[in-house]
Amino acid sequence: MRGALGLAFSLLTLPAQGQDPSRCVVDDRGREVCLHNAAQRIATLSPGATELTYAAGAGDQVVAVVSYSDYPPEAEEVASVGSHTRLDLEALVGLAPDLVIGWVTGNPAEQLETLEALGMPVFYIEPRTVENVADTIERLARLAGTEAAGQAVADAFRAGMAELTTRYAExxxxxxxxxxxxxxxxxxxxxxxxxxxxxxxxxxxxxxxxxxxxxxxxxxxxxxxxxxxxxxxxxxxxxxxxxxxxxxxxxxxxxxxxxxxxxxxxxxxxxxxxxxxxxxxxxxxxxxxxxxxxxx
CATH class of the missing domain: 3.40.50.1980 (Nitrogenase molybdenum iron protein domain)
Structure with missing residues (x-):
């Protein structure tokens, strides 16, 4: 594992080309996460993160998921790197993701800290309101460069929930x-x-x-x-x-x-x-x- 981690570190610390410093979003731990370029190799470390990333239009960029990532169906064809409670770090690092989507309270903190120490950007999510679901999709789309697709899904979700709120208000x-x-x-x-x-x-x-x-x-x-x-x-x-x-x-x-x-x-x-x-x-x-x- 040490060899795989070392190789990943050397790759991840190479200077980025075509930097886009404006591709920054704030995650659900209140941390600003910035990418030089739109993420092309995304690891999603919970079933919800997987589903949200696909919803943001970035399914083709997902290279790693965890167990029970069963929606959409095509997510089941992506390499699994353990469970959300215990990741196979060697397998994950070997897939060389350029963005990791972590779960604030569900993933082992020490393992995600190891990934960050290797230079992998970790974007933490944990939507706790209806609006958080929509804005998480928007933020993921921003990081993945799929803004139009993500915005359409977020807007449709907001509209549907607003309609239900109105219908049942009285x-x-x-x-x-x-x-x-x-x-x-x-x-x-x-x-x-x-x-x-x-x-x-x-x-x-x-x-x-x-x-x-x-x-x-x-x-x-x-x-x-x-x-x-x-x-x-x-x-x-x-x-x-x-x-x-x-x-x-x-x-x-x-x-x-x-x-x-x-x-x-x-x-x-x-x-x-x-x-x-x-x-x-x-x-x-x-x-x-x-x-x-x-x-x-």
Whole structure:
């Protein structure tokens, strides 16, 4: 590995040609990242980063991804360099990326620091609001030289989310429990991106005031909150057993009113443009609960 790292260092520290000092953006750690030229070899170190980079129009420049980078489908053909929690540095360095897209709280800090020490620009992302998703696409497009494509995607995402906000602004609130994990039982608070989508849809997050972004709970807490609707997410595309679990509590309002719903987690739990599709589904689920109230 030392040989590969040394070779990469010698290559990365060669003087750049055709410098463009104006290609600078601020990342989600508040650091200014500047490139001499538009990135041509990009490593994306989380599934969300992969998806966002493709959305920014830079898919053809991606040379390295991590496990579970499954969207768009062509990303599965790109070389994998480990998982977001443990990178294969030798493999990554061997691919000689000229830009690394890191995850603020998800990637091992010491490994990304090693990459920076070798001279690789690391752009940290962690979108936490709807607007952050759009502006992350714009910033990635700036670094990749794909501004027109990225701007179009960002604008469409903003417009779609704004339309949903307007459509559901006056709807009756639906007290909702969003289950992000089962063991341990976990939800989200109002500051979490999913919590923000719930509010956009007219949902009232029963654990929205929790201090932790992703609070740990137990069944008793959910029973005490007695939500009107329960929405399950998690890993993978099907977690129906999570919903079945709650059927043992027939007095729970969400169970009694048959308001147990599933939203594909890849659409709602990744901060990418597909969040719009996930938000549309979530809003429709809460509208079903409102309709049941009207019909009863």
């Amino acid at each position: 709807r009756a609130p639906v007290r909702t429990f969003y289950q992000v994990w089962d063991e341990p039982l976990m939800s989200v608070n109002d500051e979490h991106l999913i919590g923000q989508v719930l509010q956009l849809c007219g949902g009232e997050n029963v654990f929205g005031d929790q201090r932790r972004l992703v609070p740990r709970l137990d069944d008793e807490a959910v029973l005490a909150a007695n939500p009107d609707a329960i929405i399950a997410g998690g890993m993978g595309e099907e977690n129906r057993d999570w919903l079945t679990h709650w059927e043992q509590y027939p007095n729970l309002t969400a169970v009694a009113e048959d308001s147990l719903y599933f939203v594909p987690p890849s659409l709602i739990q990744r901060p990418t443009p597909r969040l719009l599709e996930g938000a549309q589904i979530l809003c429709e689920k809460l509208e079903q609960t409102r309709q049941k109230r009207r019909d009863s």
